[in-house]
């Protein structure tokens with residue numbers, strides 16, 4: 662039997678800051694299969710980033726269960742979580758988070774510094790392949806501050822790809838971009854999905870979410886809807902980008 666990549670049972674999350682309790686997520690039940698492209702939507706403060714951080718092992722759930730690839734990951738210690746984070750997931754954030762005054766190549770190579778198990782055999786090849794996949798091969802030696810916002814986000818995607826993760830998480834990756842650059846980012850994510858990568862995206866914009874195959878709506882910390890996207894927007898240029 663094949664397990665879902667992600668299975669969440671009765672997840673709840675609350676923050677405790679010096680006794681001040683903030684309940685953020687409750688009653689979340691969710692399955693995501695390998696190869697899906699899921700968009701998480703919902704109002705500001707509804708808990709989208711918190712959910713994504715838990716799914717991506719950046720944060721812990723308070724109660725409930727998280728099965729990743731069929732294995733219970735709810736009780737992993739910090740070292741085990743760091744290992745999963747380094748090997749299984751890649752993150753793309755709204756604000757790019759690149760190293761300034763550092764080349765595209767060095768930015769993309771960075772996660773391989775933590776490749777303790779040396780899963781990636783040839784770093785140079787992996788870095789160049791990831792940069793090529795986002796269409797920036799010619800810009801490899803440019804410094805990150807010499808790039809446009811859209812190009813920076815493409816570097817961030819390459820950096821997320823270089824460790825060959827099972828899932829790419831993208832938290833409002835188009836939030837700081839004009840619509841043309843935003844579309845390019847969505848086309849790259851969609852092309853990656855078409856080549857088999859599982860993608861989980863947070864967005865405010867319906868037209869961005871329509872690139873995904875499924876939309877999950879979060880309202881006040883619970884799942885208020887879970888839909889198949891009937892008229893999915895398809896990427897025009899995906900075949901040119903992913904080779």
Ligand SMILES: Nc1ncnc2c1ncn2[C@@H]1O[C@H](COP(=O)(O)OP(=O)(O)OP(=O)(O)O)[C@@H](O)[C@H]1O
Nearest residue numbers: 676678683685703704705706707708709710711712
């Ligand atoms: N460390 C924390 N301590 C206390 N409360 C927190 C903490 N992190 C987030 N929250 C609260 O949890 C709620 C959900 O936050 P979250 O960042 O997940 O929302 P979001 O849906 O991603 O919003 P946005 O669309 O604005 O990014 C908010 O009310 C926020 O203030």
Ligand SMILES: [Mg+2]
Nearest residue numbers: 709710711832
């Ligand atoms: Mg958020």
